[in-house]
Amino acid sequence: MTTAAPEQPIVVGIDGSDASLGAARWAAKLATAQALPLTLLHAIPRVDWHFAGTGASADLDANGDGVLATAEANVRSAHPDLAVSTSTVKGAVATALADASQEARLLVVGTGAADHRALGGHAVRTVHQAQCPVGVWRAPLAKRTGKPLPVVVGVDDSEASGRALAEAFDIARALRAQLTVAHMWEIDAAVGMGDLGGEGNMDWQLLDVLETRQRQRMDELVQPLTKKYPNAHVVKVFRDISPAKGLTDLSREAQLVVVGSHGRGRLAGSVLGSVAQNLIHHAECSVLVVR
Known part of the structure; x- marks a missing residue:
């Protein structure tokens, strides 16, 4: 943004929830306006895979791929020319996002009043640990009536x-x-x-x-x-x-x-x-x- 280098991406945490898809769409709109690349990041919490067998680990990886594919398709449908990459990281959610923030221009996670899934529940912790600005996306209460909301x-x-x-x-x-x-x-x-x-x-x-x-x-x-x-x-x-x-x-x-x-x-x-x-x-x- 204000001092953005072209190679610095906007990173979005993706967990398969509607909130994370909303966050991805909002981040994609901003990335397009700022001519920045977009990275969709899915973190698999260590508690989910550390004690899992090979088969279970493969299932988690496949699920992560599916979650990212859905988010990528959602973003590309609205912004076909946007540079989009995807990444799956095994580790604690907030830690994985904080690590990604070291090279990011902006980090975005989604949350909502009824959303207690992985990323929504880690919003505050992510803001604490991140090294760049953090956007916590929530669908606005106000409805747009022609011109953009303030x-x-x-x-x-x-x-x-x-x-x-x-x-x-x-x-x-x-x-x-x-x-x-x-x-x-x-x-x-x-x-x-x-x-x-x-x-x-x-x-x-x-x-x-x-x-x-x-x-x-x-x-x-x-x-x-x-x-x-x-x-x-x-x-x-x-x-x-x-x-x-x-x-x-x-x-x-x-x-x-x-x-x-x-x-x-x-x-x-x-x-x-x-x-x-x-x-x-x-x-x-x-x-x-x-x-």
């Missing part, structure tokens, strides 16, 4: 947020979609009112200063990218709400929410920020987590 990106003051913004601009251009840049900021907590239960006097002057600074910071982040992408349709959203809830609300009308892997919440120092982790579970569309 791409939403959450921003704050973190470096990961800046990288997420750059990725979001690039993806929105590729998908010809509006880009909604959202800064969710809990104002009460920021001015020291978060634990007063609504009691006490609000320092309105301080509040106004803080809001102004946050809006200026958003403009500073967005302006260089609007120059790089002059045709971008950018909408800015600034709300007094928790980032997780605010972005989840926006996801109901979007096709993708992009966030940095480290936020400024309580878990900002963890491997995966609290906002990203919450969105993976609760967003009503796909989520892209950017390191």
Whole structure:
């Protein structure tokens, strides 16, 4: 994407589920728009083959081939000119995907509310371990009505947020979609009112200063990218709400929410920020987590 080398593929985890096929179709669309190759990867968990006999192992391999063939045919029917390769790896699912991420431009897995199969159940673990941006595909709640659904990106003051913004601009251009840049900021907590239960006097002057600074910071982040992408349709959203809830609300009308892997919440120092982790579970569309 933003700094993609032509040989870096978009890698999609395939497990035979409808969610993984949806992920493959979405990744293929993006790969076509970005002139990147697509790799369909099927991992056979070690628990399935380590104790199996030769015949059982052959059956697992054959099943993997069938799963990949179905996914490849599905992708090629919509994108006949796309460079597509397939790969079967024996090993733990999240580990296999993390290994593939070292040479990938983007890693995509599918998941859904009722999908607890191999890849859906490993979505968070995969995001933790991957070395590249990870897309967790979920069919959007909103329905397209002529023009593409928006791409939403959450921003704050973190470096990961800046990288997420750059990725979001690039993806929105590729998908010809509006880009909604959202800064969710809990104002009460920021001015020291978060634990007063609504009691006490609000320092309105301080509040106004803080809001102004946050809006200026958003403009500073967005302006260089609007120059790089002059045709971008950018909408800015600034709300007094928790980032997780605010972005989840926006996801109901979007096709993708992009966030940095480290936020400024309580878990900002963890491997995966609290906002990203919450969105993976609760967003009503796909989520892209950017390191």
